[in-house]
Every structure is written in structure tokens, then in C-alpha cells.
Amino acid sequence: MTNKISLVLNGETVKTDCRPDTTVLEWLRGERLLRGSKEGCAEGDCGACSVLVRRAGEENYSPANSCIMLMGQLEGGNLTTVEGLAASGPDGHEVQQVMAENGSSQCGFCTPGIVCSLAGLMDRNQSPSDSDIHDALAGNLCRCTGYRPIVEAAHAAAAAATAKSDVLQASKVDLDPADGVGDDGCRFYLPKTLQELVGLRAEHPDAELLAGGTDKALAVAHAKERWPKTISTRNVAELRAINTQDGAIHFGGATTWEEVLPHLEAHWPSFATLVRRFGSTQIRAMGTMAGNLANASPIGDGAPCLIALNASITLANQDGERTLPLDAFFLDYRKSALAADEVIKSVSVPLPTEGEAFRVYKISKRYDQDISTVCGAFNLKLTDGKVTSARIAYGGMAATPLRATSAEDALIGQDLHDAAVLQAAKQAIGSTFTPMTDMRGSAQYRAKVAVNLLDRYVRDISGETVEVMAL
Numbered sequence: 349m350t351n352k353i354s355l356v357l358n359g360e361t362v363k364t365d366c367r368p369d370t371t372v373l374e375w376l377r378g379e380r381l382l383r384g385s386k387e388g389c390a391e392g393d394c395g396a397c398s399v400l401v402r403r404a405g406e407e408n409y410s411p412a413n414s415c416i417m418l419m420g421q422l423e424g425g426n427l428t429t430v431e432g433l434a435a436s437g438p439d440g441h442e443v444q445q446v447m448a449e450n451g452s453s454q455c456g457f458c459t460p461g462i463v464c465s466l467a468g469l470m471d472r473n474q475s476p477s478d479s480d481i482h483d484a485l486a487g488n489l490c491r492c493t494g495y496r497p498i499v500e501a502a503h504a505a506a507a508a509a510t511a512k513s514d515v516l517q518a519s520k521v522d523l524d525p526a527d528g529v530g531d532d533g534c535r536f537y538l539p540k541t542l543q544e545l546v547g548l549r550a551e552h553p554d555a556e557l558l559a560g561g562t563d564k565a566l567a568v569a570h571a572k573e574r575w576p577k578t579i580s581t582r583n584v585a586e587l588r589a590i591n592t593q594d595g596a597i598h599f600g601g602a603t604t605w606e607e608v609l610p611h612l613e614a615h616w617p618s619f620a621t622l623v624r625r626f627g628s629t630q631i632r633a634m635g636t637m638a639g640n641l642a643n644a645s646p647i648g649d650g651a652p653c654l655i656a657l658n659a660s661i662t663l664a665n666q667d668g669e670r671t672l673p674l675d676a677f678f679l680d681y682r683k684s685a686l687a688a689d690e691v692i693k694s695v696s697v698p699l700p701t702e703g704e705a706f707r708v709y710k711i712s713k714r715y716d717q718d719i720s721t722v723c724g725a726f727n728l729k730l731t732d733g734k735v736t737s738a739r740i741a742y743g744g745m746a747a748t749p750l751r752a753t754s755a756e757d758a759l760i761g762q763d764l765h766d767a768a769v770l771q772a773a774k775q776a777i778g779s780t781f782t783p784m785t786d787m788r789g790s791a792q793y794r795a796k797v798a799v800n801l802l803d804r805y806v807r808d809i810s811g812e813t814v815e816v817m818a819l
Contacts, residue, residue, distance in 0.1 A: 349528035349535070355422045358432030359519035368420030368529050368536030369568055369575045373397045375419055376429060384430035384460040385414055388489070390569040392416045392562055393717060395488030398461035398630055400433075400468050402426040403582075404522040410606065410633035411468040411487070416565040417634065418558070420536030420578060424525025428516060430460035433467055442505040443467050452501040454492035462488045465629065466502050471516050476506055486716045487628025525583055537579045542586040545691055546666050548579050553688045555579045559602060559639035562631050581638075581691065595699055601638035601692040608637055615700055618707045619653045625710055628717055638692035641677065644684040644748065649723050651678070651749035653708050655741035656725035657697050664693040671696075675741070678748035703729045703736070705809045709801050713788065720744050721789040724801040728759065728809075735759045744788075745781040745798055752780050755802070764806060774799045 352363040357380070366375055376382045376399075388394035392413040400409040401417070403425045433441040439448070443466045446452075453459040462485065469476055469484040476484070481502045490498065527544070528537045537555070539545040549557065555577035558564060567573040581587055587602035590611065597611055605627050612620040626649045627635055640650040641661065651674070659674045663686060674695070677685050686692065700706065708725040712718040723743035729736050738756040743749045754776035762769040783794035 349530070349537075350526045351529070351531055353419055353423050353529045354523055354526070355424065356426040356519060356521045356523065358428055358435065359521075361521065361523070364419070366419055367534045367574070368418060368423075369534055369578060370419045371565070371569055372399065372414035372417045372419055372422060372427070376414060382429050382431050386457055386460065387415055388457070390415045391566050392628075392631055393487075393489070394458070395461040395465065395628070395630060396458050398464040398488065399430075400428040400464050400471075400516070401633070402428075402520060404525060408472045409468050409516055410472075411465045411484075411630045412633050413487075413562075413630045416561060416569050418536075418561060418565060418568065418578070420529055420538070421558075421561065421580060421582060423529050423536070423538055424523040426519060426521060428464075428519055430463050432519065433463060433516075441467050442508055443470065443501065446501040446504040446508065447498070450497050450501045450504065452494065452497040454490070454494045458488060458490050462490070462498060466498075466505065467516065468629070469502070470506060474506065476502065478503075483624060484629055486624070487630045534575065535577050537577070538583050539579070540583050540585060542584055542664060542691075542693065545579065545581060545584050545587075546664055546689070549691055550666050550689045552577050552579065557581070557642075557691065559636040559642070560604060560634035561639075562627075562635035563639065563643055563645075581636075587638075587691075587693065592699070596696045597699065598694050598696045599637050600694050602636055603638075605632040605635050605637065605640075616653075616657070616706050619657075622649055622653065622708050622710055622723075625649075625712075625716055626718075626720075631717070637695050641674070641695070642684065642686060642692055644678055644682045646681065646746060646748055647720050647723070647744045648749065649710060649720055649743060652723050652725040652741040652743040654695065654697065655749055655751060656708070656727040656739045657706065658727075658739055659695055659697045661695050662693045663687070663690045665689045665691070669693060675749075675751050678750075681747040701729070703731055705730065707805050707808055709804060711797050711801075719788065722783075722794050722797045722801070724798060724805075726802070726805040728764065728805075730764060733763055733765070735762055735764050740777075740802075742781065742798055745783045745794060750781070752777050754780055765810075770802065770806065774802060777802065 386396040388396035397415040399414045401412045402409045439445045556575045581602040587600040589600040655675045662671045706727040711722045725741045727739045738759045740752040755773040758773040783791045785791045
């Protein structure tokens with residue numbers, strides 16, 4: 349444990365004795381007087397605060413929302429801001445140059461975050477497609493609606509660049525992260541092994557357990573909460589592993605959605621599309637699969653997919669490990685089976701078998717980065733036109749993510765295209781859920797959508813092109 353946080357800021361190794369639960373944005377704009385990064389929403393939605401982050405051992409920088417990232421999470425890491433990019437030459441980074449030449453900045457409030465997002469894209473991808481650029485910009489809101497010249501500038505910058513940005517290459521320095529930072533007023537623990545993690549969890553059951561913080565850190569950014577003790581899972585080697593064995597992919601509890609995404613694209617493209625929708629590049633680089641499950645939110649989009657895919661979850665403490673089906677993990681609203689001394693070690697997802705057809709549909713008011721009104725996940729296996737297995741799960745329809753087991757029973761052994769069979773399954777869905785009415789939709793609307801999504805699934809796997817962008 350050390351009192352000072354050490355990091356590489358814009359290529360320079362610096363130390364600070366700020367509280368580890370200070371947001372990175374607050375530290376940049378306050379102590380460091382680097383005010384290019386702006387606070388727009390303070391919840392990771394608008395991207396005005398975007399910076400570039402790299403941790404020891406990682407090859408590339410990733411954009412992240414500094415408004416919901418805590419300084420303790422940066423111990424031993426690299427941080428580059430728009431000011432650091434500007435130092436790469438007389439006209440700044442390639443993206444800055446072409447955005448200036450192309451008139452891509454209007455009011456300018458969002459521009460620093462956009463520059464960081466695009467510079468991060470170019471650090472990872474030297475020849476981005478139009479789709480890559482749009483994905484990189486999905487977490488940056490331009491209130492002046494000036495996206496066309498921004499996309500043009502991104503293409504121009506990629507075409508002009510002959511190598512990765514010198515400033516990002518030069519600023520990559522590997523520091524050895526301490527196992528903890530802070531003092532008696534605020535301690536931020538950074539264990540490196542699972543044994544250390546569960547030991548700290550047992551010793552400090554009142555500490556905040558922090559994965560990516562893309563949801564949990566809102567309490568700091570919005571409500572200005574202070575956390576006397578925090579335990580981070582980020583540096584635990586066992587929780588960063590992804591491996592395939594025994595017919596399943598095992599995702600460590602601290603793997604980020606960005607790290608998970610290639611595996612989803614390979615096996616469950618529909619799931620990958622959903623992940624790109626509910627998390628921007630900034631969010632995916634920080635948020636973890638385990639964190640998405642641990643908060644036990646009924647509208648967390650990862651849970652319905654994983655339940656439909658028959659995922660299991662492994663929990664660990666000092667006494668050992670236990671594994672349970674994911675649909676048994678959620679107990680009630682915001683309550684799970686995770687004990688006070690446990691952590692999520694891994695999430696295991698069986699690989700698809702022949703005949704399985706998985707789809708997930710998210711209905712929301714905005715296509716990207718919005719909370720679901722209803723999320724429906726369907727995973728049916730068909731043999732000779734008959735349903736031989738079925739798993740259907742919904743989010744936003746109950747106090748927890750929930751399976752529609754009665755609808756599954758109505759489909760198994762039946763012809764999926766039989767109108768009477770589908771009607772029976774729809775009736776079963778209707779009797780399973782008693783949704784609520786809130787600002788995102790009425791109970792009646794949710795009930796109707798949930799039933800209609802089964803129709804959409806049948807049409808989808810039959811080869812029809814069905815795309816619902818938003819409400």
C-alpha cells in the first residue's frame with residue numbers, strides 16, 4: 349500500500365496524493381488544470397470527457413469516460429488526454445489536424461472527446477471502415493449534429509497516417525502497479541491474485557467491490573459519494589483470463605466487454621450486436637460481464653442473453669468455489685446469490701451446437717447506449733422442423749431477468765411454424781410476466797412487445813429481414 353497514485357500522464361510519470369475515489373475528470377480539471385476534457389452528463393453517455401487509457405502490458409490505448417473512472421483505477425496505468433495528443437506536433441495529432449482543416453468542429457464542446465475516441469481507433473486500427481468509425485463515435489454526442497464532417501475527417505486522418513501516432517507510441521510506459529493506494533481516510537486495494545482478492549473481501553466485507561465502475565461509479569460522479577474502502581478486481585490475473593474447454597467459453601470475472609466481444613461475434617453475432625448497442629467503446633473498455641451481472645438489475649442486457657445461452661456462474665471465497673446456473677443467481681430486485689464474502693470468478697457459456705438458433709432483440713427509445721424497455725433473448729434448437737430444446741429469457745419484464753419456462757414447454761416437441769403452437773407460447777409469455785409501467789413504457793406496451801418478439805424471432809430465423817431500430 350502506498351499513499352500516492354503513480355501513473356503516466358501524457359508521456360510523463362506523475363504521482364498524486366489525491367483520494368483514490370476522486371474521478372479522473374475531477375483530477376484532470378482541478379489538480380492538473382487540463383480542461384480539454386469536459387463534463388457533459390457525468391454518467392458516461394455523452395463522451396465529452398473521453399480520454400485514452402492503457403494499462404501495463406496492454407498493447408493499445410482505449411477510450412474511456414473520465415467522469416466515471418476513479419483515480420485508483422489508474423494506478424500504474426497510462427493516461428493520454430486531448431492536450432497530450434496536441435503535443436504530438438505543431439498541428440497536433442493527425443485527427444486534430446484534419447478536423448481543423450475539414451471544419452469538423454462546431455461549438456467545440458464535444459470535440460476533445462471525439463478527438464480522443466478517433467485517435468484511440470487509429471491506435472487500434474490503421475484502416476478503419478465506415479462501420480468502425482461509426483462504432484468508435486457511438487459514445488460521443490455532438491449536439492450540433494455535425495457528424496458528417498467528423499466521419500470524413502476520420503477517413504482522411506486514417507488515409508494520411510503512415511504509422512501509429514508517435515505521441516501514443518512514445519507515451520506507452522509500463523509501471524508496476526502497487527497492490528493498494530491511499531491512506532486511512534480512503535483505501536483503494538488492487539489485489540493481483542484471486543487468493544489476495546477473496547482474502548480482502550473477507551477482511552473488508554463493507555468495502556465497495558469495483559469491476560469497471562461504469563454503473564457503480566455513478567454514485568461518485570452524481571451523488572458525490574465517498575468510499576472509505578474499495579477493492580478493485582481489475583488486476584487479478586485469474587479474473588482476466590478467457591479460455592475454451594469442455595465445450596464452453598469461460599470468461600474471467602474481470603474481462604471487459606471489449607475483450608469478450610470477439611468471442612461473441614464468432615459464436616453469437618446477435619449478442620455481439622446487442623453489446624455494441626448497450627455499451628459504447630468507452631463503456632466496453634471498462635465495463636465487465638461480471639459487473640453487468642453483479643448489480644442484479646432487471647434491465648441489464650447481458651443477463652437475458654446469458655440465461656438463454658444456459659450460462660453458469662462461478663463464485664469464489666476463501667473456502668472455495670461454487671457454480672450455479674445463471675438463472676438461479678438472481679433472487680429479487682437488485683438481489684443476487686452473491687454472498688458478502690464472495691466474488692464472481694467466471695461466467696461460462698456453452699458453445700453452440702448444430703441446430704441452435706440464438707437471437708436477442710432490444711427495444712429502446714434510442715438505438716445506441718440506451719436502457720432497454722424490453723430485451724428478449726431466444727435460443728431454440730430445431731431438428732427436422734421440431735423444437736428439441738428452448739430457452740427464452742427477458743429483461744425489463746419483472747423484478748429480475750427471467751426465463752419464460754411455460755413458453756419453452758409449449759414449444760418443445762412442436763412445429764415452430766404451427767400457428768396454434770405459437771399462439772400457445774404467446775399466451776404462456778403473457779401469463780408469466782406482470783411488467784411495470786415507467787417512463788420507458790407502460791405495462792401494456794411491454795406485455796405486447798414481449799409477445800411480438802417471439803413472432804419476430806420466428807420470422808428472423810426463417811430468413812426474413814426484420815430490424816426494429818427503436819420504439
